[in-house]
Amino acid sequence: MTKAGLEDVVAANSAICDIIGPEGKLTYRGIDIHDLARQSSFEETTYLLWFGVLPTREALQQFSAELASHRALPTQILTLMKDFPRSATPMDALRTALSALAFYDPQARDSSRDANIAKAMRVTAQTATIVAAYEQIRRGREPVKPDTAGSHAENFLRMLFGAEPDPLYVRAMDLALILHADHELNASTFAARVTAATLADIYSAVVSAIGALAGPLHGGANEQVIKMLQKIGEPDRVEAYVTERLQAHQKISGFGHRVYRTEDPRATHLRQMSRELGEHVGNLRWFEISRKLEEVVMQQKHLYANVDFYSASCYFTMGIPIDMFTPVFATSRVSGWTAHILEQYGDNRLIRPRAEYVGAKNVPYLPVDRRVKAAS
Numbered sequence: 001m002t003k004a005g006l007e008d009v010v011a012a013n014s015a016i017c018d019i020i021g022p023e024g025k026l027t028y029r030g031i032d033i034h035d036l037a038r039q040s041s042f043e044e045t046t047y048l049l050w051f052g053v054l055p056t057r058e059a060l061q062q063f064s065a066e067l068a069s070h071r072a073l074p075t076q077i078l079t080l081m082k083d084f085p086r087s088a089t090p091m092d093a094l095r096t097a098l099s100a101l102a103f104y105d106p107q108a109r110d111s112s113r114d115a116n117i118a119k120a121m122r123v124t125a126q127t128a129t130i131v132a133a134y135e136q137i138r139r140g141r142e143p144v145k146p147d148t149a150g151s152h153a154e155n156f157l158r159m160l161f162g163a164e165p166d167p168l169y170v171r172a173m174d175l176a177l178i179l180h181a182d183h184e185l186n187a188s189t190f191a192a193r194v195t196a197a198t199l200a201d202i203y204s205a206v207v208s209a210i211g212a213l214a215g216p217l218h219g220g221a222n223e224q225v226i227k228m229l230q231k232i233g234e235p236d237r238v239e240a241y242v243t244e245r246l247q248a249h250q251k252i253s254g255f256g257h258r259v260y261r262t263e264d265p266r267a268t269h270l271r272q273m274s275r276e277l278g279e280h281v282g283n284l285r286w287f288e289i290s291r292k293l294e295e296v297v298m299q300q301k302h303l304y305a306n307v308d309f310y311s312a313s314c315y316f317t318m319g320i321p322i323d324m325f326t327p328v329f330a331t332s333r334v335s336g337w338t339a340h341i342l343e344q345y346g347d348n349r350l351i352r353p354r355a356e357y358v359g360a361k362n363v364p365y366l367p368v369d370r371r372v373k374a375a376s
């Protein structure tokens with residue numbers, strides 16, 4: 001019996017991330033996301049996802065320095081990106097630039113675990129640089145060179161904005177990177193694992209994941225959320241908007257989840273951060289519309305906000321361009337994708353499910369001059 005969308009189908013054993021949907025509980029390597037959100041950093045979380053345990057102080061310093069040492073892109077990648085058509089979205093640019101990175105990776109053809117960890121390190125460090133560089137390039141500016149000093153979040157924002165980032169924005173970005181880092185077998189991670197399971201290389205697997213993340217039902221939802229908030233414009237227009245949309249059987253972006261049946265624990269932190277950022281810049285409008293939306297969607301459809309809902313107002317308040325929201329998601333999730341790719345390689349079997357055939361059977365082959373009706 002087919003399960004539409006593979007709902008509730010268990011498709012892998014994994015020791016990386018656990019979601020208990022009915023309780024709204026999320027853990028990375030057994031550690032509660034709330035503890036990581038309050039106390040960890042993106043670098044530490046990435047170490048945890050890849051190696052299974054929290055690093056010692058010394059190991060964390062070494063890991064962070066190594067990650068930082070890989071931030072710079074090969075010049076050929078920058079040249080390539082400068083030639084992208086103006087119509088290329090930042091997600092298109094990320095997908096294509098990241099794919100091309102494989103050409104310049106000295107260990108591209110080495111599939112040992114050590115080489116795969118080194119490649120995961122480069123892919124994770126350089127995803128942030130690609131995203132930020134494309135923002136500069138498409139505005140006709142020279143990309144900001146990465147600095148080996150400073151955290152991943154801080155460096156990313158400096159390259160993205162071309163200026164020293166506000167410390168609260170750095171904290172907000174670090175929080176967003178931690179919260180988006182992994183989420184079990186979400187669509188993009190599954191895509192990464194399917195590709196890795198053919199024993200294709202890490203770059204191919206990450207490119208598959210980027211493609212899957214782009215859609216509006218997955219990572220693309222955060223861009224849809226801010227467009228919706230802009231369209232609504234004022235908290236007192238929320239009720240009419242939601243009613244109209246639900247009556248037309250249309251979805252409200254940033255709500256609902258395949259696994260959670262209660263509050264998405266990531267939304268708890270991003271809601272708080274959205275408010276803090278709004279207060280910081282003296283503009284609570286997006287936060288207030290969001291709060292009202294939560295209230296009305298709960299009343300009318302009993303749906304909770306997901307991770308994409310409050311990340312949208314956080315990024316927008318920080319001045320991140322809307323079409324950069326999903327690439328920011330990728331900048332974080334690449335740590336989870338690579339953790340899953342490493343896990344898949346470690347205990348691999350080709351992922352090859354079956355389809356329930358529902359098409360026509362025993363159809364005779366008609367020579368072309370005897371066919372009367374073309375397929376529409």
Ligand SMILES: CC(C)(COP(=O)(O)OP(=O)(O)OC[C@H]1O[C@@H](n2cnc3c(N)ncnc32)[C@H](O)[C@@H]1OP(=O)(O)O)[C@@H](O)C(=O)NCCC(=O)NCCS
Pocket residue numbers: 005216217218219221250251252253254255256257258259301303306307308
């Ligand atoms: C995340 C999502 C794709 C999960 O989808 P799913 O598990 O396949 O759930 P379904 O689309 O089958 O929805 C189940 C029911 O909830 C409703 N529903 C789910 N999400 C909804 C939303 N955002 N707005 C309105 N109704 C929604 C569906 O219309 C359906 O209702 P019905 O039974 O009355 O027809 C879905 O909730 C969605 O499209 N959300 C908006 C996009 C989004 O925020 N994506 C980011 C996810 S982190």
